[in-house]
Amino acid sequence: xxxxxxxxxxxxxxxxxxxxxxxxxxxxxxxxxxxxxxxxxxxxxxxxxxxxxxxxxxxxxxxxxxxxxxxxxxxxxxxxxxxxxxxxxxxxxxxxxxxxxxxxxxxxxxxxxxxxxxxxxxxxxxxxxxxxxxxxxxxxxxxxxxxxxxxxxxxxxxxxxxxxxxxxxxxxxxxxxxxxxxxxxxxxxxxxxxxxxxxxxxxxxxxxxxxxxxxxxxxxxxxxxxxxxxxxxxxxxxxxxxxxxxxxxxxxxxxxxxxxxxxxxx
Amino acid sequence: xxxxxxxxxxxxxxxxxxxxxxxxxxxxxxxxxxxxxxxxxxxxxxxxxxxxxxxxxxxxxxxxxxxxxxxxxxxxxxxxxxxxxxxxxxxxxxxxxxxxxxxxxxxxxxxxxxxxxxxxxxxxxxxxxxxxxxxxxxxxxxxxxxxxxxxxxxxxxxxxxxxxxxxxxxxxxxxxxxxxxxxxxxxxxxxxxxxxxxxxxxxxxxxxxxxxxxxxxxxxxx
Numbered sequence: 251x252x253x254x255x256x257x258x259x260x261x262x263x264x265x266x267x268x269x270x271x272x273x274x275x276x277x278x279x280x281x282x283x284x285x286x287x288x289x290x291x292x293x294x295x296x297x298x299x300x301x302x303x304x305x306x307x308x309x310x311x312x313x314x315x316x317x318x319x320x321x322x323x324x325x326x327x328x329x330x331x332x333x334x335x336x337x338x339x340x341x342x343x344x345x346x347x348x349x350x351x352x353x354x355x356x357x358x359x360x361x362x363x364x365x366x367x368x369x370x371x372x373x374x375x376x377x378x379x380x381x382x383x384x385x386x387x388x389x390x391x392x393x394x395x396x397x398x399x400x401x402x403x404x405x406x407x408x409x410x411x412x413x414x415x416x417x418x419x420x421x422x423x424x425x426x427x428x429x430x431x432x433x434x435x436x437x438x439x440x441x442x443x444x445x446x447x448x449x450x451x452x453x454x455x456x457x458x459x460x461x462x463x464x465x466x467x468x469x470x471x472x473x474x475x476x477x478x479x480x481x482x483x484x485x486x487x488x489x490x491x492x493x494x495x496x497x498x499x500x501x502x503x504x505x506x507x508x509x510x511x512x513x514x515x516x
Numbered sequence: 517x518x519x520x521x522x523x524x525x526x527x528x529x530x531x532x533x534x535x536x537x538x539x540x541x542x543x544x545x546x547x548x549x550x551x552x553x554x555x556x557x558x559x560x561x562x563x564x565x566x567x568x569x570x571x572x573x574x575x576x577x578x579x580x581x582x583x584x585x586x587x588x589x590x591x592x593x594x595x596x597x598x599x600x601x602x603x604x605x606x607x608x609x610x611x612x613x614x615x616x617x618x619x620x621x622x623x624x625x626x627x628x629x630x631x632x633x634x635x636x637x638x639x640x641x642x643x644x645x646x647x648x649x650x651x652x653x654x655x656x657x658x659x660x661x662x663x664x665x666x667x668x669x670x671x672x673x674x675x676x677x678x679x680x681x682x683x684x685x686x687x688x689x690x691x692x693x694x695x696x697x698x699x700x701x702x703x704x705x706x707x708x709x710x711x712x713x714x715x716x717x718x719x720x721x722x723x724x725x726x727x728x729x730x731x732x733x734x735x736x737x738x
Contacts, residue, residue: 266695266696298718301579325588329588370658392685394673395668478522480658482658483658495663503641504521504662505660507645507646507658508660509654510656510657510658511627515633
């Protein structure tokens with residue numbers, strides 16, 4: 251992402267909008283600019299902000315005049331008055347930033363839409379996580395921290411050493427050069443993204459060991475890790491995970507509940 | 517996507533937060549999904565959701581690319597339900613957000629009768645979601661638990677900011693922007709309703725809950 255220097259009036263609205271804090275004002279030039287290394291190409295600024303098409307020279311003049319009288323205009327905080335936010339043409343490897351950061355975009359690098367898969371949201375149709383199994387979603391970088399692939403690789407390598415088999419339809423799995431060892435391709439290891447999700451499943455008897463390992467490795471990373479675990483319920487809606495998670499000391503309040511209304515043919 | 521799984525807050529703070537979404541299984545039942553998803557949204561609309569959206573094409577609250585300067589004094593926060601329903605053009609995740617369980621139960625009952633064949637999930641407090649399902653005559657098939665955050669949690673924002681910012685699970689709401697709006701609400705520069713509407717425009721999936729956001733802004737103002 252770029253800020254068009256001809257159009258920018260340094261109003262500063264976009265500075266707060268950026269989830270990665272990658273936009274700031276250059277006080278010498280009196281223009282906003284994007285730190286390309288920190289920008290994850292999430293398009294939150296470009297898509298989320300509303301736009302006006304005011305004349306930049308006029309806006310700068312009015313702002314200077316108001317400044318003389320120590321007055322300040324209180325504009326809407328989500329508006330770029332001169333439509334100065336401009337997307338870049340992205341090429342490999344930078345394009346993976348957008349693929350893993352912009353929720354609207356189809357996953358161009360992998361052909362998979364979104365950052366993860368359907369998890370247990372379609373388990374009533376796919377039976378992906380069967381009775382006696384646990385499905386995991388280990389997400390990196392969210393909320394508001396971001397992550398580089400080299401940190402994700404530390405986790406995938408550690409999980410691979412436990413004999414974990416990664417979900418094949420997951421975008422991170424597509425980035426692996428060796429799915430047995432969890433090795434991620436070298437040319438993207440330094441790319442920063444908003445978040446990525448690693449998915450896999452195990453027998454339910456392995457839940458405690460997996461979660462302990464995820465916790466251990468997470469402590470060595472430079473980012474935050476959000477963890478979800480799922481299972482299929484019994485006929486009465488009961489879940490075998492309740493007891494395991496309680497025993498491991500997890501408090502769980504929120505989650506997703508699949509109501510079982512899906513079927514294979516529509 | 518886990519875009520609604522890890523909302524931050526206590527159990528009580530989710531009392532007015534229920535996201536019901538429909539999703540086809542890729543390669544299995546997605547061939548005729550578009551019409552079914554539109555039907556889901558049309559049914560949802562009858563129950564007056566506080567937000568609604570299609571993960572691929574946008575929500576009822578959207579940014580505008582053609583504003584004129586009067587917007588700074590007369591900002592419209594109208595919800596565009598037609599844009600969401602008519603915008604569905606490919607298999608996706610469609611969602612509707614409600615702020616009370618009774619409406620969710622009534623909605624689920626109608627979905628059950630409609631027999632769309634799409635997978636229907638409730639993202640909410642687990643006990644509340646199970647209760648809604650049971651009141652609609654359904655036991656849960658599968659469940660996914662949020663176990664919270666591991667790793668460098670000291671890099672995360674404060675509780676108040678996270679409760680608002682994590683309502684867009686895709687991370688489109690920056691902590692700095694949320695803090696800015698909280699300060700503006702405290703200073704009386706914007707109302708909680710205006711601040712909530714502003715945040716809602718950044719959540720393209722339509723899962724942001726403006727009712728909960730309004731309540732959180734009100735609490736911040738006290």
